[in-house]
Amino acid sequence: MGDRRPGPDCSSELGADFIDAGTTCLSQSKASVPTGAAESLAAPKQERLPGEKAMFAEDIDTIAKSPFGLTKDGREIVSLLRGLQKSDKIVYGPTHGDPPPRGEWDGTSITVHQDFYTNGCKTTVELVHEASHAIWRGRHRLGKDKPESAEKGAENEYYAVKNQLAIYKWLRDVRHCASDAELERRLEQEEGDTLKSAIEERERTSREVQRQER
DSSP states (O other), X not given: OOEEOSOOBOOOBOOOOOOOOOOOOOOOOOOOOOTTTOSOOOSOSSOOXXXXXXXXXXXXXXXXXXXXXXXXXXXXXXXXXXXXHHTTOEEEEOOOSSSOBSEEEOSXXXXXXXXXXXXXXXXXXXXXXXXXXXXXXXXXXXXXXOOEEHHHHHHHXXXXXXXXXXXXXXXXXXXXXXXXXXXXXXXXXXXXXXXXXXXHXXXXXXXXXXXXXX
């Protein structure tokens, strides 16, 4: 069984472009962060892009008003995102990987890939995806220097993808965001009951490659 050290959670790669259908009006909400979900609320990792904080606030409000945002998981994700947003811990910027992932959760902050700047549709689904990683990790903590098994990594990613697909379907069908090839492929896997097994295989393969490279 392979394993890996704790690091940025996400394997959602950049996919086909889809058009920003806009976001809802900004509403003020008191920020809160679920215990254990965000371990640090320090300064942002990099200089902010013009207007990005207001854009993130609108996208979080979009999540909150969606059917997914009214679920237990959705409310917890919105609460986390608002807390991170208040502390400048959501940014646009480069992500790390080949190809680079759409977003990253590094244990303290969320980075949405800089190519998604100003694109509310893409940003919204990635905020849900990365916040899901943060929530899952808060519920399943690793000990100091303890690696994450392939099985736990797959559970983490499956939880994030399921939530991502829930908000994506609503954005596509109700908010009229154009379809995304990668997320459509995942929907087909979900409908064919192969999504979880595909994620498990990808996690095992990833760890095997990492082990061979060491």
